[in-house]
Amino acid sequence: xxxxxxxxxxxxxxxxxxxxxxxxxxxxxxxxxxxxxxxxxxxxxxxxxxxxxxxxxxxxxxxxxxxxxxxxxxxxxxxxxxxxxxxxxxxxxxxxxxxxxxxxxxxxxxxxxxxxxxxxxxxxxxxxxxxxxxxxxxxxxxxxxxxxxxxxxxxxxxxxxxxxxxxxxxxxxxxxxxxxxxxxxxxxxxxxxxxxxxxxxxxxxxxxxxxxxxxxxxxxxxxxxxxxxxxxxxxxxxxxxxxxxxxxxxxxxxxxxxxxxxxxxxxxxxxxxxxxxxxxxxxxxxxxxxxxxxxxxxxxxxxxxxxxxxxxxxxxxxxxxxxxxxxxxxxxxxxxxxxxxxxxxxxxxxxxxxxxxxxxxxxxxxxxxxxxxxxxxxxxxxxxxxxxxxxxxxxxxxxxxxxxxxxxxxxxxxxxxxxxxxxxxxxxxxx
Amino acid sequence: xxxxxxxxxxxxxxxxxxxxxxxxxxxxxxxxxxxxxxxxxxxxxxxxxxxxxxxxxxxxxxxxxxxxxxxxxxxxxxxxxxxxxxxxxxxxxxxxxxxxxxxxxxxxxxxxxxxxxxxxxxxxxxxxxxxxxxxxxxxxxxxxxxxxxxxxxxxxxxxxxxxxxxxxxxxxxxxxxxxxxxxxxxxxxxxxxxxxxxxxxxxxxxxxxxxxxxxxxxxxxxxxxxxxxxxxxxxxxxxxxxxxxxxxxxxxxxxxxxxxxxxxxxxxxxxxxxxxxxxxxxxxxxxxxxxxxxxxxxxxxxxxxxxxxxxxxxxxxxxxxxxxxxxxxxxxxxxxxxxxxxxxxxxxxxxxxxxxxxxxxxxxxxxxxxxxxxxxxxxxxxxxxxxxxxxxxxxxxxxxxxxxxxxxxxxxxxxxxxxxxxxxxxxxxxx
Numbered sequence: 001x002x003x004x005x006x007x008x009x010x011x012x013x014x015x016x017x018x019x020x021x022x023x024x025x026x027x028x029x030x031x032x033x034x035x036x037x038x039x040x041x042x043x044x045x046x047x048x049x050x051x052x053x054x055x056x057x058x059x060x061x062x063x064x065x066x067x068x069x070x071x072x073x074x075x076x077x078x079x080x081x082x083x084x085x086x087x088x089x090x091x092x093x094x095x096x097x098x099x100x101x102x103x104x105x106x107x108x109x110x111x112x113x114x115x116x117x118x119x120x121x122x123x124x125x126x127x128x129x130x131x132x133x134x135x136x137x138x139x140x141x142x143x144x145x146x147x148x149x150x151x152x153x154x155x156x157x158x159x160x161x162x163x164x165x166x167x168x169x170x171x172x173x174x175x176x177x178x179x180x181x182x183x184x185x186x187x188x189x190x191x192x193x194x195x196x197x198x199x200x201x202x203x204x205x206x207x208x209x210x211x212x213x214x215x216x217x218x219x220x221x222x223x224x225x226x227x228x229x230x231x232x233x234x235x236x237x238x239x240x241x242x243x244x245x246x247x248x249x250x251x252x253x254x255x256x257x258x259x260x261x262x263x264x265x266x267x268x269x270x271x272x273x274x275x276x277x278x279x280x281x282x283x284x285x286x287x288x289x290x291x292x293x294x295x296x297x298x299x300x301x302x303x304x305x306x307x308x309x310x311x312x313x314x315x316x317x318x319x320x321x322x323x324x325x326x327x328x329x330x331x332x333x334x335x336x337x338x339x340x341x342x343x344x345x346x347x348x349x350x351x352x353x354x355x356x357x358x359x360x361x362x363x364x365x366x367x368x369x370x371x372x373x374x375x376x377x378x379x380x381x382x383x384x385x386x387x388x389x390x391x392x393x394x395x396x397x398x399x400x401x402x403x404x405x406x407x408x409x410x411x412x413x414x415x416x417x418x419x420x421x422x423x424x425x426x427x428x429x430x431x
Numbered sequence: 432x433x434x435x436x437x438x439x440x441x442x443x444x445x446x447x448x449x450x451x452x453x454x455x456x457x458x459x460x461x462x463x464x465x466x467x468x469x470x471x472x473x474x475x476x477x478x479x480x481x482x483x484x485x486x487x488x489x490x491x492x493x494x495x496x497x498x499x500x501x502x503x504x505x506x507x508x509x510x511x512x513x514x515x516x517x518x519x520x521x522x523x524x525x526x527x528x529x530x531x532x533x534x535x536x537x538x539x540x541x542x543x544x545x546x547x548x549x550x551x552x553x554x555x556x557x558x559x560x561x562x563x564x565x566x567x568x569x570x571x572x573x574x575x576x577x578x579x580x581x582x583x584x585x586x587x588x589x590x591x592x593x594x595x596x597x598x599x600x601x602x603x604x605x606x607x608x609x610x611x612x613x614x615x616x617x618x619x620x621x622x623x624x625x626x627x628x629x630x631x632x633x634x635x636x637x638x639x640x641x642x643x644x645x646x647x648x649x650x651x652x653x654x655x656x657x658x659x660x661x662x663x664x665x666x667x668x669x670x671x672x673x674x675x676x677x678x679x680x681x682x683x684x685x686x687x688x689x690x691x692x693x694x695x696x697x698x699x700x701x702x703x704x705x706x707x708x709x710x711x712x713x714x715x716x717x718x719x720x721x722x723x724x725x726x727x728x729x730x731x732x733x734x735x736x737x738x739x740x741x742x743x744x745x746x747x748x749x750x751x752x753x754x755x756x757x758x759x760x761x762x763x764x765x766x767x768x769x770x771x772x773x774x775x776x777x778x779x780x781x782x783x784x785x786x787x788x789x790x791x792x793x794x795x796x797x798x799x800x801x802x803x804x805x806x807x808x809x810x811x812x813x814x815x816x817x818x819x820x821x822x823x824x825x826x827x828x829x830x831x832x833x834x835x836x837x838x839x840x841x842x843x844x845x846x847x848x849x850x851x852x853x854x855x856x857x858x859x860x861x862x
Contacts, residue, residue: 023657084841091539091835098537099547099821106529108522108796116530119775121809133847169845206809224651226454230809249861255854262850294849340824344550348823355827356858358851362839365539366823378552378637378661380821390530390811392779392797393771396786404522408793410515414600416564419693419724420789423686427787430680 001283003276003308006316018324020373021266021305023213023236033217036188037225044198051189058160058184063200065166065182070175073168085136085173088363092144095365100148100384105393111400115393120150124387125194125204125229126179128158129211130186134167137361141368141382142208143177149387154179155194155204159186187211188218195222195229206230208369208382232382236373237266240357241326241346243317244273244282247334249353254285256330256357257306258299265301270324272309272317279308318342325376328357347376398431405431432714434707434739437747449755451804452697452736454644454667464648467619468656475629482620489591489615494631496597496613501606504599516567516604519794523575526796531579531815536824542831546824551581555818556625556635556660557610559589560642561617565598568792572799572813573639574608580818585610586625586635590617618642619649626653626660637661639800639813663813667804668697671788672757672777674748675704675713678765680784685716687761687788688737689730696732701755703740703748710739749773756807759788778807829862836862 004017040047045063052058105115126142128135139156146154156179158166166184174182183201185193191211197203207219207229216235222228240260242253257269273279286306290299311317318339321329325345333339336351343349347370348360361368369382396404405428412421435448471478476494483489536546557573559566570587577585587610589597597615605613614632616624622642628634638650638660647666653659671691673684688700704710717737721730742748749770752760756776764770767782774780778801779791792799800813827835836859843852 080841081845084838084845087835087838088842091543091545094539095537095545095823098535101532104529106526106796108525112522112790112795114522114526114796117771117774117780122775133845135846137842137846220655224655227805230806251857252854252861255850255857258850259848259854262848289850289853293853299850337826340548343548343822344553345820346822348825349548351824351826354829354832354858354862355825356832356836356839356854358843358854359543359827359832359835359839360823360825361851362842363835364543364825364827365537365545366825370823374658375661376820376822378820380819381823383821385816388811389776389807389809390814391774391777391807392526392791392801392812393782394779394786394791394795394797395768395782396790396795398785401785401787401790404518404790404794405787407515407518408787408790410511411519411568411793412789414512414515414564415566415568417690417693418726419686419689419720419730420792422720422724423683423690423787423789426682426686427785430683431785 001286001303001306001308003279003310005310007312017307017309018320021237021268029213029217033188033214033221037192037218037221040189040192041196045200048185048189048193048198051187052160052185055187056159057162058164060160060164060184063183063185065171065184069165070171073171076168077172081169082172085140085176088140089144089176091363091365092140093148096145096148096384101388101390109400109403111397112404113395117391117393119389119391120152121205121387121389123153123155123202123204124151125207126154126156127190127207127209127211127215128156128170129215130159130161130167134169136169136173137368138209139170139173139177143174143179145367145382145384146387147178148384151387153202154181155202156182157185157190157194160184188214191215191218191222204229208232210235232369232386233371233379234375237268238263239268239326239372240328240330241270241272241321241324242330242332243314243321244271244278245314245333246275246278248278248332250278250281250285252353253282253332254289257286258289258293259358260328261299261302262295265298267302268305270307270309270326272311272320274311274313274317276310279310283308314339321346325374327370327372327376330357345377347371347381401427401431432717432734432737432739434710434741436741438743448738448740449751452668452699460644460648464619464645464652468623468649468652471620471623472627476631479616479620479624479629482618483591483616486618487590488593489595491591491595491615494614494616496602496615500596501602504602507599508603512600513603516571516607519571520575520607522794522796523571524579527576527579527815532819532821540831540834542828543835544826548822548824550820550822551583552636552818552820554584554586554633554635555582556638557585557587558621558638558640558642558646559587559601560646561590561592561598565600567600567604568799569640570601570604570608574605574610576798576813576815577818578609579815582818584633585612586633587613588616588621588625591615619645622646622649622653635660639663641666663800663817664802664810665806668699669694670699670757670803671759671761672701672703672752672755673761673763674745674752675702675709676745676764677706677709679709679763681709681712681716683784684713684763685720688717689720689724690789691759692730692733692737693726696729698733699736701738701740703742703751705742705744705748707741710741714739745770752777756805758801758803758807761788776808778802778812832858832862
C-alpha cells in the first residue's frame with residue numbers, strides 16, 4: 001500500500017495503475033463449465049442432484065423448497081432480521097418504483113401515432129449464491145424489481161447446504177418478495193437448469209444474479225448458445241473508488257475501502273486524492289482497522305490490488321475515475337454535489353461523509369447489482385427496466401399513410417428493397 | 432405454402448411449426464471469426480486494408496472517409512432522397528425524444544435521497560452493412576438516438592465498395608445525423624477494430640448494428656472477450672408475424688409478408704388466422720405478387736420457411752404470437768386496438784390495415800433495430816437508452832444515516848460481512 005504520484009508516472013505505469021486484477025477465467029474453467037452445461041441439458045434433475053452431492057456435499061430430498069420448509073424458515077429467523085428485511089424492501093421498492101419507465105404515444109405526423117408499451121419479461125431466473133454466509137440482500141435486489149416489473153413467473157436457485165436445505169433467511173427474504181418457486185441447486189448447473197429447463201425447474205427468459213467464476217462463466221456461455229437466455233450483465237469482482245480531499249474523514253474512508261475489499265481476494269479498491277497527507281492517514285487507518293476484522297486473511301489478499309493515487313487536483317481524480325469506470329464511486333469530499341455533473345461512468349455514486357457504501361448494498365433503496373470490471377462504461381445497474389420489455393407500436397390512419405408513405409417508398413427504392421416499397425405502394429394506391 | 436391447422440397438430444408438430452430456421456453458425460464460422468479477430472488485434476489497420484482487398488475487392492486510399500468524399504457525396508445524391516432522409520430523421524427524432532429516460536431523485540427515508548443520473552456512453556460504434564444496396568436507414572436508426580443520447584464520439588464503419596469508396600447515400604445520411612468519423616471497413620474485421628481500436632479507428636464502448644453472420648458472430652464473440660465492448664443485442668434473420676381475420680386485406684397482408692421475406696433466404700414469415708379462406712387468399716396473393724418482384728429468387732428460398740396457421744380464434748393466434756415472440760407483429764385485424772393489451776412479447780407492433788411494416792423500417796419514427804430469433808422474449812429494440820448509462824446516486828445526511836444505518840448493520844451482520852457493518856457502525860458512533 002504505497003502512494004503513487006500520478007503525474008510522475010509514465011503512461012505505461014499510469015495504465016498499469018488503473019488496471020484491474022486479471023480474471024481467473026481460463027480455457028480449463030470454460031471446458032469444465034461446458035461439461036456441466038452439456039450434462040444438465042442431457043440428464044436434467046438427476047444431474048442437478050449429482051452435482052449437489054459432489055460440489056455442495058448435499059443430498060436434498062427434492063430440488064424444490066417445500067411449503068413446510070418455508071414455514072420452518074419463518075420460525076427460525078429472528079424478529080430483528082425480519083424487521084430489517086421489511087424496512088429494506090420498503091425503501092428498495094420506493095426507489096425502483098420512482099424510476100419505472102412508462103408507456104407513451106406521440107404523433108410523429110398527422111395520422112401517425114407511434115408509441116411504446118411496457119411488458120414484463122414472462123419468466124425470470126434469479127441466482128442467489130451461498131458461500132460462508134447467506135446473502136438475503138441479493139434476494140431483495142432482484143426480487144423487488146422483478147415483482148414491480150410484473151413478472152408472472154419468478155424462479156430462484158440457490159445451492160443446497162450440507163444439511164440439504166437452504167438458509168432460512170434466504171427463504172424468508174424470498175417470501176417477503178412474493179417468490180415461491182425456490183430450488184436447491186447452485187453453480188453452473190443451476191444456471192443451465194434455468195437457461196434450458198429441467199423436469200423440476202422451468203426454463204427462464206432472462207437470468208440475474210451474482211456468483212463465483214463458474215456461475216459468471218456459465219451465464220456468459222449459455223447467453224451465447226442458440227435459444228439461450230438473456231443475462232443481466234457480465235460479472236466481475238466488486239470494486240470501489242474513493243475520492244478524498246483534506247476534509248475527508250480518514251477512518252470512514254478506510255472503512256469503506258475495507259468493506260469492498262472483504263468481498264473476496266480479487267476485489268479492488270482505489271483511493272484518489274489531491275492530498276498526500278490524507279492518503280497516508282487513510283493507509284494507516286486501513287492497516288489499523290484490518291487487524292480488528294475477522295476476514296483479515298481475505299483483506300490482506302485483496303489489499304494487494306489496492307491503489308492509492310495522488311492527483312494534481314480533485315478534477316484530475318474525477319477524470320481518472322471516469323477512465324476506470326468504478327462499480328462504486330464514493331465522493332468523500334467536501335463539495336461532493338459540485339462534482340456530480342462531471343461523473344461520466346460509474347455504477348452508483350455515494351455523496352458526502354455519511355453515505356457509506358454499505359447503505360447502498362443493503363437498504364438505501366438503490367440496486368446493488370452493478371456493472372464491474374469496467375463494464376460501467378457501457379452497462380447500467382439492475383432496475384425494473386431490466387425485467388421488462390419495451391415494445392414499440394405504430395397506429396397509422398389512411399391520412400397518415402398518405403403523409404409518410406411516399407418517404408418510405410423513396411427510401412425502400414434507394415435500398416433496392418422492392419417488396420418493401422410495394423407494401424407501401426399498394427396501400428397508397430388504395431388509400 | 433400449405434395451411435397448418437393448429438388444433439389438429441400434435442405437440443411435437445406444433446412446436447415444429449413455431450420453430451425458426453436453423454442459424455448457420457457452425458464451429459468453422461467461429462474459427463474463421465476468431466482468426467480475423469486475432470489478426471486485426473495484432474496488425475491493426477494493415478489487417479483491415481488486407482481484408483478489404485480480399486473480402487470486398489477494394490483498395491481504399493485510406494480507411495477514414497475524407498472531407499472531400501463527404502462533399503462529393505452531397506453532390507451525388509438526388510434531392511428527393513435527401514428530402515426523404517431529412518423527413519425520416521425528423522420523425523425518428525420525435526419518437527426517440529419522447530421516450531427518453533429522465534433523471535430523478537426520491538426520498539426513501541428522512542435524510543436519504545436516492546436518485547438516478549443519465550449519462551451518454553462515451554464512445555459508440557455503429558456498423559452499416561453494404562451488400563447489393565446501401566442501407567441509409569440503418570444510419571438513421573442508430574445515428575439519431577446516439578446523438579439524442581449525447582454520445583460525444585460516434586464511429587461508423589461500412590465496407591468499402593469495389594471503387595474504394597462508400598455509397599454516397601450512406602455518407603449523406605451520416606452527415607445529416609452529425610456523424611463525421613466514418614471508416615471503410617466491414618465484416619468481422621470492422622467489429623474487431625471498433626471493439627479494440629487500431630491506429631485509425633478508436634476503440635468503442637458499445638457496438639450497434641446489423642450484419643451478415645460474420646458480423647453477428649464477431650459481435651457476440653468480442654462481447655465475451657476480456658475488456659470487450661457491450662453490444663446492442665444478439666442478431667438473427669428478420670421475421671414477421673401477421674394476424675389476420677376475415678376483414679384483412681389479403682393483398683396488403685401478402686405484401687407485408689413478402690417485404691419481410693425479401694431480406695434474405697433465412698428470413699421467416701408467419702401468418703395466423705381463424706379464417707382458413709382468408710389464409711388461402713393470402714397464399715394466392717403471395718404467389719401472384721412474388722412473380723412480379725425482382726428478388727423472386729430470394730423470396731422463393733425464404734418462403735420455404737413461411738408458415739400459414741389456422742387457429743381456433745384470434746385470441747389463440749395471439750397466444751401463439753406471444754410464444755413465438757416475433758420481431759414484427761402486424762395486427763391486420765378489424766379490432767387491432769383491442770388486441771394490444773394481450774401482446775406480451777414482440778419487437779414492434781403494427782396496428783390496422785394502413786400500418787405497413789415498411790413504414791416502421793424507414794420513417795414512422797420507431798426504431799427498426801429490433802430483437803429477432805425469439806430474443807423479443809427478453810430484449811427490446813434500440814432506443815436512446817441503449818446509448819446511455821443510468822447511474823444511481825445516494826445522498827445521506829447525518830439524520831439519514833441514523834434512520835437507515837441500523838438496518839444496514841443488521842443485514843451486514845447477517846451476511847457475516849463485518850467490514851460492511853463496521854463502515855456503518857463507525858459513522859453511527861460519530862453521528
